[in-house]
Amino acid sequence: MTNVDRLQQAGLIQVHHPLTDAEAQSVNQLSSTEIDALISVRVKLGDAFFQRKVQDGDAHRMGTVLL
Amino acid sequence: MTTQSQRLRETISLVSGHLSSLIRQVWFHPRLSELYPEFLFAIYGITASSAPAMRAAAERCSAITTGEPLAAWLHDYYLEHATEETGHEKWLLDDLAAMGVQRERVLQRLPYASVAALVGAQYYCMFHVHPIAYLGYIAVVEEPASIEFLEQVSRRSGIPLSTMSCHLMHAKLDPDHVADFNAALDSLPLQQHHQDLITVSAITTSSLLVNVFSDILEHFERIENPAGAETIFTSSGVAIASPSREF
Ligand SMILES: [Fe+2]
Numbered sequence: 317m318t319n320v321d322r323l324q325q326a327g328l329i330q331v332h333h334p335l336t337d338a339e340a341q342s343v344n345q346l347s348s349t350e351i352d353a354l355i356s357v358r359v360k361l362g363d364a365f366f367q368r369k370v371q372d373g374d375a376h377r378m379g380t381v382l383l
Numbered sequence: 384m385t386t387q388s389q390r391l392r393e394t395i396s397l398v399s400g401h402l403s404s405l406i407r408q409v410w411f412h413p414r415l416s417e418l419y420p421e422f423l424f425a426i427y428g429i430t431a432s433s434a435p436a437m438r439a440a441a442e443r444c445s446a447i448t449t450g451e452p453l454a455a456w457l458h459d460y461y462l463e464h465a466t467e468e469t470g471h472e473k474w475l476l477d478d479l480a481a482m483g484v485q486r487e488r489v490l491q492r493l494p495y496a497s498v499a500a501l502v503g504a505q506y507y508c509m510f511h512v513h514p515i516a517y518l519g520y521i522a523v524v525e526e527p528a529s530i531e532f533l534e535q536v537s538r539r540s541g542i543p544l545s546t547m548s549c550h551l552m553h554a555k556l557d558p559d560h561v562a563d564f565n566a567a568l569d570s571l572p573l574q575q576h577h578q579d580l581i582t583v584s585a586i587t588t589s590s591l592l593v594n595v596f597s598d599i600l601e602h603f604e605r606i607e608n609p610a611g612a613e614t615i616f617t618s619s620g621v622a623i624a625s626p627s628r629e630f
Pocket of ligand 1: 467468471553
């Protein structure tokens with residue numbers, strides 16, 4: 317079973333919002349510990365899932381300045 | 384070949400969709416000028432913890448006695464970074480004061496439970512797992528906004544740039560922060576367990592930040608309800624917190 321399969325089984329990847337090839341490649345290089353962490357926080361994966369809200373590279377320009 | 388930093392950044396971007404959408408909801412909120420003090424208050428709770436947490440992480444590095452090859456490097460990195468971050472929370476107090484929220488009121492208000500959970504998770508890791516975890520936290524929380532973006536926010540919302548000094552100072556001081564952090568990470572001979580912990584810490588941080596930004600938005604919605612609004616900071620003057628406790 318690949319990492320992508322594990323995440324799909326855990327419900328983190330939406331059938332109608334599949335991962336891009338690049339995202340799937342990122343996922344498949346993660347260790348089983350890292351995959352366990354993803355599953356435990358139960359965050360839906362992939363840019364596509366929220367793409368309609370985060371537009372035009374805003375994510376990068378907004379930053380996350382918290383330190 | 385994928386570098387350690389590329390691998391970490393790819394994982395963060397994979398999990399940060401929800402967080403980015405909430406950060407965007409804050410910055411593009413139709414009543415941002417009123418919401419802004421509450422946003423700064425939440426950030427204040429996080430920023431005020433940074434230098435002390437880095438010093439604690441450095442101390443934990445000193446306490447490692449198992450021949451950890453990264454301990455000395457991490458110790459110096461955290462101490463140097465703690466010095467850089469010291470006092471940054473004062474910019475937030477100044478910005479809030481410029482909007483009419485007095486320093487005492489900020490200090491008297493309890494931080495969000497979600498902020499305590501976010502920072503508390505890092506203390507758990509540094510004391511009970513390994514202080515390298517804090518690198519995963521830094522990777523997520525320390526990415527300055529661009530100056531151009533902040534100027535647009537000011538024009539669109541009417542928030543004076545003079546009350547955005549925390550964001551502006553970071554944009555000016557740390558424009559290369561992400562690149563510098565990536566280079567530092569790539570210089571380290573990370574073993575699998577280090578890499579796992581940094582990634583797990585970053586994933587946890589992104590997930591807990593979702594709660595912080597949800598709280599900012601939800602707290603602000605409460606200002607319409609006077610019974611639930613007495614502790615919320617806004618610039619409209621309807622719900623500036625009254626001092627409720629002293630330490
Ligand atoms: Fe800072």
